[in-house]
Amino acid sequence: MSELFDREVLDQAAQVLARARDGGVRIATAETVTGGLVAAALTSVSGASAVFERGFVLYHPTAKAVGLGVPQEVSEEHGVVSAAVTEGIAAGILDNSTADAGVALTGYAGPTGGNDRDPVGTVYTSAIHRGGKVVTERHVFDGDRTEVKLQAVEVALRLLGDQLQGSDEP
Incomplete structure (x- = not known):
């Protein structure tokens, strides 16, 4: 049977899940550009249901603009693809x-x-931890549509893992 993700991504997802489990933390995702691939990577690991709660996919432009409580003014001022909107979605x-x-x-x-x-x-990409600070990164990836999405998955897993590593409290 072939895997949707390569071994490196699955190992990265397993590490994120282990950090969440060790910290007693439940995690969730909110994705536009990746259309659920980060959630798919996490749930490709056996035992993910112990810590992965849910994934939100906001794909239509209006869902991206105001999804999960992002104020419309933020999207209008910064654009739906922006640090401000991504941070708002993370808080959501x-x-x-x-x-x-x-x-x-x-x-x-x-x-x-x-x-x-x-x-x-x-x-x-924005990672958030309850009671902590939002950490946001901007990347410009090369490649076709699929390559951009897969590179984004890797960054998201790394950033979430780093956020979990930096917090000893659930």
């Missing part, structure tokens, strides 16, 4: 679940979309 994970930590992504996988500031391949 905690407001709309009982998860303790989560990761959110927005971006342009291509081949269309993007703009001068954020070209195709741009992905914003």
Whole structure:
């Protein structure tokens, strides 16, 4: 049987889940550009249901703009693919679940979309932990649509894992 993700991604997902389990933390995802691939990577690991609570997929432009409680003014001012919107979606994970930590992504996988500031391949990723601070990164990935999405999954898992590593309290 073939795997959807390569061994490196599955190992990374397993590490995130182990950190969550060791910390007594439940996690959730909110994805636009990756369409649920981060949740799929996490749930590809046996035992994920012990800590993975849920995944939100916000794909339609209006869902991206105001999903999980992001104020419309934030999307209008910064654009739906922006650090501000991604951070708002990350905060919305905690407001709309009982998860303790989560990761959110927005971006342009291509081949269309993007703009001068954020070209195709741009992905914003925000990791959050209840009672902690949101950590956001911006990347511009090369490759086709699938390659951009898979690179974004790796960044999301790393960022969420780092967030869980940095918090000893659930």
